[in-house]
Amino acid sequence: EIVLTQTPVSLSVSPGQPASISCKSSQSLLHTDGKTYLHWHLQKPGQPPQLLIYEVSKRVSGVPDRFSGSGSGTDFTLQISRVEAEDVGVYYCMQTIQLPRLTFGQGTKVEIK
Amino acid sequence: EVQLLESGGGLVQPGGSLRLSCEASGFDFSSYVMTWVRQAPGKGLEWVSAISGSGSTTYYADSVKGRVTISRDNSKNTVYLQMNSPRAEDTAVYYCANKVGATFNWGQGTLVTVSS
Numbered sequence: 746e747i748v749l750t751q752t753p754v755s756l757s758v759s760p761g762q763p764a765s766i767s768c769k770s771s772q773s774l775l776h777t778d779g780k781t782y783l784h785w786h787l788q789k790p791g792q793p794p795q796l797l798i799y800e801v802s803k804r805v806s807g808v809p810d811r812f813s814g815s816g817s818g819t820d821f822t823l824q825i826s827r828v829e830a831e832d833v834g835v836y837y838c839m840q841t842i843q844l845p846r847l848t849f850g851q852g853t854k855v856e857i858k
Numbered sequence: 859e860v861q862l863l864e865s866g867g868g869l870v871q872p873g874g875s876l877r878l879s880c881e882a883s884g885f886d887f888s889s890y891v892m893t894w895v896r897q898a899p900g901k902g903l904e905w906v907s908a909i910s911g912s913g914s915t916t917y918y919a920d921s922v923k924g925r926v927t928i929s930r931d932n933s934k935n936t937v938y939l940q941m942n943s944p945r946a947e948d949t950a951v952y953y954c955a956n957k958v959g960a961t962f963n964w965g966q967g968t969l970v971t972v973s974s
């Protein structure tokens with residue numbers, strides 16, 4: 746089973762400041778098809794998760810460009826260039842290289858200072 | 859637009875049984891793997907089970923193997939999760955989810971509470 750380790754567990758950020766979340770995988774998420782199957786979800790309070798970024802760095806339609814993803818192999822990062830109040834919630838990384846068995850990171854709670 | 863609508867959650871006694879349903883729309887249902895993910899109160903996301911498009915192959919997390927059964931009815935665009943002899947640690951919001959192309963879709967979830 747692939748283990749995803751997210752850090753930090755929580756983050757308190759002033760509006761307009763940047764935020765960064767790390768996700769490290771126990772195995773490479775680079776598939777033989779050339780794609781890397783690491784994705785980021787945001788779960789806002791009281792809501793189901795929603796996909797923000799897929800395949801490391803591709804933003805879902807409608808996701809603001811202040812969100813960006815980067816990384817390769819086993820090390821990945823989600824960055825928010827300027828945090829806004831609507832960005833609060835818990836961020837999860839997820840791997841789908843072993844579909845249909847999914848695994849998720851433990852989550853990172855982002856709060857506004 | 860992909861829509862996933864769960865139902866069937868509620869209060870169930872330890873040792874009882876419960877069947878969750880997820881009705882899907884907006885995509886060719888029989889062509890896609892369907893998945894259940896759960897979230898215990900205040901906790902993270904945990905993959906529970908998945909089923910192939912035809913229904914011929916099923917997958918289970920070790921934490922639920924032998925106690926839950928996933929199935930689907932492609933004529934009704936519906937996937938099911940039968941929970942038998944649930945335990946207190948099965949208390950969670952259960953989400954139906956799937957990957958269609960590059961996107962990953964979630965339902966709104968249904969709450970299962972296991973308590974006497």
